[in-house]
Amino acid sequence: MICVFDRKQDYFDLAVRYKSLFLYFLLKDFEDNWCSPPKGVLTQLWINLLAEILATHFELRIAAQILLVDLLTQLHSEMDSFPTLHDVSKRLYKIAYIEKSFNKEMAIRLKFRIDGLLTVLGSATSSKRQVSWQKLIDANWAISLAGLSSSVQSLCVTIYFAKILLYRICNNLRTTKLESFIVLDEASQLFPKTSSKKISLLLDYFQQARAFGIGxxxxxxxxxLAPEIFGNTATKILVGGFGHGSDYEEFGSA
Structure with missing residues (x-):
């Protein structure tokens, strides 16, 4: 499998030319339910991880993460299918403005951030249709993240990478062979040297990936680039040059 997170639609022409070998998704067509775990992944495990990813992205306290876990767990127990972020937003409204619970302020902040995310991403996060991750694991595909801010692009990469990684972990697909490649172009925009906690979570996933055949x-x-990138990269290739003398020295010592 080759998976490309295409930040500027640089791979679109390539995908069109080799469409029999390569699937290309625009984000609006990549309808996924972020609250739904990949096949073989325990629901509560995914809920806990998703809540951590979102709370980290929203830069909210641990209380928001706990509230999100409780809401997703409760909604899942009440529904015949997995809840969506739209369902979470509706329940947060109820908590904040109808029930007047002690979580009111946290619910308002969390709802505000989720609603902002839904405005930007829409059905890419909250579709009732579930992406077949087990099929994508065996396919070559790319998803366009063009037009999104670096922060939202990073969140999308984190969610989708976490789904791929957890699918392989929970289905016991540990291997010493590289079976999947994730391609991230313009990586300096997502992983600058001054990386935040948001990025460190994704870097943690990258460090686990090798044991499950993901490069x-x-x-x-x-x-x-964040030093963790160089520290966990076995093969480094310099083509053309960076243009600054100090860059060559840094690359040589990386």
């Missing part, structure tokens, strides 16, 4: 290819035009 990551980072492309960048600058050396403005």
């Amino acid at each position: 990551v290819i980072f492309g960048s035009q600058t050396m403005n």
Whole structure:
């Protein structure tokens, strides 16, 4: 499997030319329910991880993460299918403005951030249709993240990478062979040297990926990359040069 997170639609023409070998998704067509775990992944495990990812992205306290876990767990027990972020937003409204619970302020902040995310991503996060991750694991595909801010692009990469990784972990697909490649171009925009906690969570996933046959290819035009990227990269290739003498020294010592 080759999976490309295409930040600027640079791979679109390539995908069209080799469409029999390569699937290309625009984000609006990649309808996924972020609250739904991949096949073989325990629901509560995914709920806990999703809540951590979202709370980290929203830069909210641990209380928001706990509230999100409780809401997702409760909604899942009440519904015949997995809840969506739209369902979470509706329940947060009830908590904040109808029930007047002690979680009111946290519910308002969490709802505000989720609603903002839904405005930007829409059905890409909250579709009732579930993406077949077990099929995508065996396919070559790319998803366009063009037009999104670097922060939202990073969140999308974190969610989708977590689903791929957890699918392989929970289905016991540990292997010493590289069976999947994740391609991240313009990586310096997602993983700058001054990386935040948001990025460190994704870097943790990258460090676990190798044991389950997942390799990551980072492309960048600058050396403005988090040191963890170089520390966990076995093969480094310099093509053309970066343009700054200090960059060559840094690359040579990485």
